Amino acid sequence: MRTAETLAEGFPDLSQMMIARQLHWRRWIAAAVILVVLAVIGRAFAGGQIEWSYVGRFLTAQVIVEGVVNTMVMAALAMALGVILGVVVATMRLSPNPVLKSVAAGYTWLFRGTPLILQLLLWFNLALVFPTIGIPGLWSARAVDVMTPFLSALLGLGINQGAYTSEVIRAGMLSVDAGQYEAAQAIGMGRLRALRRIILPQAMRLVIPPLGNEFISLVKATSLASVIQYPELLHNAENIYYANSRVIELLIVAGLWYLLVVSILTPLQMLLERRFARGYLRVAR
Amino acid sequence: MTHPLVAIRSVSKNFGEFQALKQVSLDVFPGEVLCLIGASGSGKTTLLRCINQLTPVDSGGIWLDGELLGMSERDGRLYRLTARQIARQRLKTGMVFQRFNLFPHKTALENIIEGPVQVHGRSRHDARTEAIDLLRRVGLAAKADAYPAELSGGQQQRVAIARALAMKPMLMLFDEPTSALDPELVGEVLLVMRELAGSGMTMLVVTHELGFAREVADRVVYMDHGAIVESGRAAEVLSAPREARTQAFLSAVI
Numbered sequence: 001m002r003t004a005e006t007l008a009e010g011f012p013d014l015s016q017m018m019i020a021r022q023l024h025w026r027r028w029i030a031a032a033v034i035l036v037v038l039a040v041i042g043r044a045f046a047g048g049q050i051e052w053s054y055v056g057r058f059l060t061a062q063v064i065v066e067g068v069v070n071t072m073v074m075a076a077l078a079m080a081l082g083v084i085l086g087v088v089v090a091t092m093r094l095s096p097n098p099v100l101k102s103v104a105a106g107y108t109w110l111f112r113g114t115p116l117i118l119q120l121l122l123w124f125n126l127a128l129v130f131p132t133i134g135i136p137g138l139w140s141a142r143a144v145d146v147m148t149p150f151l152s153a154l155l156g157l158g159i160n161q162g163a164y165t166s167e168v169i170r171a172g173m174l175s176v177d178a179g180q181y182e183a184a185q186a187i188g189m190g191r192l193r194a195l196r197r198i199i200l201p202q203a204m205r206l207v208i209p210p211l212g213n214e215f216i217s218l219v220k221a222t223s224l225a226s227v228i229q230y231p232e233l234l235h236n237a238e239n240i241y242y243a244n245s246r247v248i249e250l251l252i253v254a255g256l257w258y259l260l261v262v263s264i265l266t267p268l269q270m271l272l273e274r275r276f277a278r279g280y281l282r283v284a285r
Numbered sequence: 286m287t288h289p290l291v292a293i294r295s296v297s298k299n300f301g302e303f304q305a306l307k308q309v310s311l312d313v314f315p316g317e318v319l320c321l322i323g324a325s326g327s328g329k330t331t332l333l334r335c336i337n338q339l340t341p342v343d344s345g346g347i348w349l350d351g352e353l354l355g356m357s358e359r360d361g362r363l364y365r366l367t368a369r370q371i372a373r374q375r376l377k378t379g380m381v382f383q384r385f386n387l388f389p390h391k392t393a394l395e396n397i398i399e400g401p402v403q404v405h406g407r408s409r410h411d412a413r414t415e416a417i418d419l420l421r422r423v424g425l426a427a428k429a430d431a432y433p434a435e436l437s438g439g440q441q442q443r444v445a446i447a448r449a450l451a452m453k454p455m456l457m458l459f460d461e462p463t464s465a466l467d468p469e470l471v472g473e474v475l476l477v478m479r480e481l482a483g484s485g486m487t488m489l490v491v492t493h494e495l496g497f498a499r500e501v502a503d504r505v506v507y508m509d510h511g512a513i514v515e516s517g518r519a520a521e522v523l524s525a526p527r528e529a530r531t532q533a534f535l536s537a538v539i
Contacts, residue, residue, distance in 0.1 A: 177386070179382060179384055179386040180386060180388065182339050182380075182382070182386065183380075183382060183386035183387070183388070183445075184388075185339060185372070185375065186337060186339070186375065186378075186379070186380035186382075186449070187399065187400030187404060187448065187449070187451075187452055188372050188373070188375050188376045188400060188404040188405075188452060189372065189400075189403065189404060190368060190369060190372050191368060193403060193404075197399065197403060198388055201390050202388075202389065202390055205390070276390075278390050278432070279389045279390045279391065279392075279432035279433065279434055280389065280390075280432075280434060
């Protein structure tokens with residue numbers, strides 16, 4: 001064993017020397033360019049023909065707030081419908097029954113393959129196909145009365161969402177180890193109980209981040225329901241600017257609200273993720 | 286002579302071109318501990334999975350406790366049972382997997398009571414009481430609330446054994462229960478299995494642990510290429526194998 005006295009010469013002790021700060025001049029230039037561009041854009045908007053007082057005034061107008069509430073209600077209900085359909089369709093897709101499998105694949109194909117706005121218009125105009133709808137002998141009604149903007153929007157958005165959600169959930173279910181399903185079988189569980197108790201809870205953990213993404217898309221997609229007269233945020237904003245011609249101001253109002261709603265969703269998603277991360281959190285042994 | 290608990294008759298199983306089992310016949314008697322040994326691909330795991338019906342047989346029959354598994358005979362023809370009937374038959378067997386397959390989103394205790402509560406419809410309270418007893422029996426009473434990720438491989442496998450026992454099976458199947466373990470953790474699992482064998486449980490164990498087989502097994506069955514080559518008392522098969530293939534395998538392993 002060599003001792004300190006025998007260390008080789010020619011290698012000075014650097015331990016007391018300061019390390020100089022690096023000058024990242026490229027970074028400074030890049031930052032400066034971006035700040036200039038942003039300043040130019042900001043200046044343009046500040047000097048543009050926008051009456052900011054209108055933005056402030058209409059931000060909390062009753063019609064706008066009602067629109068926000070309607071948007072959130074519709075997004076939540078359509079997502080709930082989408083998740084329920086998604087779980088059912090994903091389960092059908094993974095079923096050994098070829099009919100269930102193809103019906104599920106056909107559903108996804110149909111509702112992912114056509115524009116959402118077209119689907120909304122179809123639901124809203126269902127009365128043109130079926131003037132009356134109901135259960136023969138029990139109940140019937142005129143389709144125009146049943147297919148309100150609310151119901152049309154809910155079915156249109158929810159069923160479309162189900163097509164996307166089913167694929168997300170199917171991916172989650174496929175990612176659960178096959179041994180989990182065998183272990184569930186080995187303690188006597190049937191297919192559906194194993195899916196519900198063992199596979200889906202594990203799939204949910206993986207599925208929540210993409211579902212959060214889907215939900216944010218859906219919040220904004222509710223604005224499409226303005227074309228079928230559902231009184232959501234954008235629809236109400238439009239109604240106001242049809243009257244007072246403050247188009248940009250009201251679009252900014254709507255935009256700010258969408259931003260706020262989406263910003264609130266992110267921490268909610270994190271709470272949900274933590275809920276489903278049971279057993280996966282890194283804990284010291 | 287007593288009736289066999291498991292009677293396997295001329296069972297064959299193919300995976301595509303590959304013949305995993307070729308006309309295998311075997312009896313397992315109540316209280317017996319039988320070790321299946323052989324190289325990988327010899328069909329021993331497939332045989333175990335056929336008994337638990339995780340893999341359906343192509344031809345032949347397996348009887349458990351006198352009941353034909355997976356099929357029923359009517360008018361000279363065999364009809365496959367429904368998934369629900371198979372699930373009911375499966376309750377008579379407990380399975381321990383090579384990779385444990387504990388449910389990662391449930392604690393050790395929740396893993397054990399899942400079957401009794403969900404499948405047997407027992408009350409959570411009763412199931413918990415029994416589960417805690419089982420955990421004590423496998424030496425993990427202190428780990429009831431730990432998630433699988435917080436347990437070592439050996440501890441996970443002991444929980445998996447407790448989970449299988451919670452269903453009160455009449456037959457325990459072990460599929461290479463120590464193969465995925467670090468060497469220093471093998472002993473604790475074998476200890477639990479030895480205790481279980483001592484309690485009179487009928488056990489079918491696919492294993493590479495020849496020491497365990499020699500000590501605990503009543504009978505050892507050597508399989509090769511989907512067929513049983515040799516079977517007999519553990520000491521005889523392991524110490525004085527008659528067949529050349531068994532001798533070759535044993536000398537390669539030891």
